[in-house]
Amino acid sequence: MLFRPMVSEDALAASYVEDHCFSAPWSERVYRETLEQEYSFYMAAVLEEDDLTGIPGEYAGQIVATCGAVNILGEGDISNVAVLAPYRRQGLAGHLMELFLEEEKSRGVETFVLEVRASNEGAISLYTKFGFETVGCRRGFYEDPKEDALIMKLSVMGNN
Numbered sequence: 001m002l003f004r005p006m007v008s009e010d011a012l013a014a015s016y017v018e019d020h021c022f023s024a025p026w027s028e029r030v031y032r033e034t035l036e037q038e039y040s041f042y043m044a045a046v047l048e049e050d051d052l053t054g055i056p057g058e059y060a061g062q063i064v065a066t067c068g069a070v071n072i073l074g075e076g077d078i079s080n081v082a083v084l085a086p087y088r089r090q091g092l093a094g095h096l097m098e099l100f101l102e103e104e105k106s107r108g109v110e111t112f113v114l115e116v117r118a119s120n121e122g123a124i125s126l127y128t129k130f131g132f133e134t135v136g137c138r139r140g141f142y143e144d145p146k147e148d149a150l151i152m153k154l155s156v157m158g159n160n
Helices: 008-021 028-035 092-106 121-129
Strands: 002-005 040-046 063-072 075-083 111-117 133-142 147-155
Touching: 002 092, 008 028, 008 040, 008 063, 008 075, 028 040, 040 092, 063 092, 075 092, 092 121, 111 121, 111 133, 121 147
Parallel strands: 075 111
Antiparallel strands: 002 040, 040 063, 063 075, 111 147, 133 147
């Protein structure tokens, strides 16, 4: 598996991952516009030849996971963490998140915030493993189905 920063040419592939992971996915246009901003940073997990398992539609160069944030004055607002279903539960999200957080810290990000569905135990567990703490709740934040979002935060000041 190759882990690399995303570029605007990855927008279509990233929107495909989103479309298969979320009920309200980002479009290719939104991804492209976000990736072109100097204050955003996104990473992807990309299949290499050695990773191919014979899953229908699988090919070398395919993006199977994404993670990204917008950096606003030292705060990383994590907007997207997505892994295609066949690649879940293999440690991929954790490795991608680890690399992503390290890179963002080197770019001066001191805190990270994100929203996660209150029922998404797997994601909450992953974020907690990295030191995120629940600091609030946004009632009815998600649609389809309607659900609360937990607000989680990680402070990395002095942990570089």
